[in-house]
Amino acid sequence: MTDEQTNERGERIAKWLARSGVASRRDIERMIGEHRIKLNGKTVDHPATFVTDTDVVMVNGKVVEGPERTRLWRYHKPDGLVTTHRDPEGRPTVFDSLPEDMPRVISVGRLDINSEGLLLLTNDGALARRLELPTNGWLRRYRVRVFGVVDERRLADLAKGCVIEGVRYGSIEAALDSRKGDNAWLTVSLREGKNREVRRVMAALNLHVSRLLRTSYGPFQLGELQPGELEEVQARVIRSHIPRDAEGERGRKPR
Template sequence: MTTTEEPRGDRIAKWLSRAGIASRRDVEQMLAEGTVRLNGKVVTHPATFVSAGDVVQVAGKVVEPPDRTRMWRYHKPPGLVTTHKDPEGRPTVFEKLRQQLPRVISVGRLDLNSEGLLLLTNDGALARQLELPSTGWLRRYRVRVFGTPNEGALKSLARGITIEGVRYGPIEADVDAQKGDNTWLTVSLREGRNREVRRVMAHLGLAVSRLIRVAYGPFQLGMLERGGIEEIPPRVLREQLPAAAAPPPAPRRR
């Protein structure tokens, strides 16, 4: 006689990440701090599994089970930071969208003065995956700089560049238009390090006065107005992210 074992479910870090609480790394920090409970008991070990019907709490609040993976395009305006809490008290993207969205995590970041396409998802594991250079997704920006770029210096960025000991990967930079002392560039890269475009331009003697992300992988800013938010249809997610867009598996029965 054979029996079917009850599945163990997901590890708690993955479960909370899928629920949009935080990245797996941040969840592991929460576990170390003792702020996560499973069925009323404090959980400290990441190799703890969550099954259907379990109750998970973070900082005393019950966490709803992970929904299907969802993703939104957001046209971030300048003046917002891409973080859940800012120690300097500056307004954040997530405070701005609190009434419009469930708990979400950004795919990468845009700094305070940058604007344009910011992808938001309720799947923390997916967010982390899409941020990795190994994913190979191209980030494309429209960049306004003060000054006249040296065409040779721009072309040399395609080989990568080292600035103050930090190695940046290949960058494609092309001049679109010049008007007076200002030049518009299209800049494309695959790494997306913190403030990478601004630092590279500054190294070339160019001050960035406006930076707009217009594409992240297959997703485009398009005509989405500043401050606008729009969910990416499930059909499009299935086409672009077939594994991630699959619905959570239903619990098996004996």
């Protein structure tokens, strides 16, 4: 298909909504299956639906504005917040804690309720999806406080990867920073970021994680941000680090 033909047809609705910050493409495809999206008053029933600048798209009965410029924030997630827009248990969420003048954003990956530290937020769902991909090869670095006897040889062996309760984990770099009695601080770095990976791997080493703080996500650092604080990443920094997708596109251009 030529560029002219693509422009005439518009953009696939899942990508358009992802770039509008509604959700990831995967979540949008699920929402289409739940009949929650309309195009020009008609329910969308297939992700291979195209949107042009003259179309009206509604999600859950509300009109979605067109994609804005890509924006990205560094946020210091405090302990006790869940990384979800709506929690069925009524627990406080990351998004409830954001300033009222923030646009609608989604997170790049998640931190569980008891984890702290760097969480990236963006208004671009397509960007969030790309930054989560393990193929980026980005390190996620953590400071981890554990209770128990640390065996440094077993820590070093984590670099070879491991299998715990049938789940295979890739190479993990773990080093002992300090020890006081039965408590120790570790620096742990990994590239995959499976659900609760650090806690499960430490538990397999008979170590209980009492605090987990993410200090970096790829090239982005927690820095001096205090719990609850956030800071927007400059557009030039986004341009220098955002990975190209499979089609060699960068999505919305940060300005």
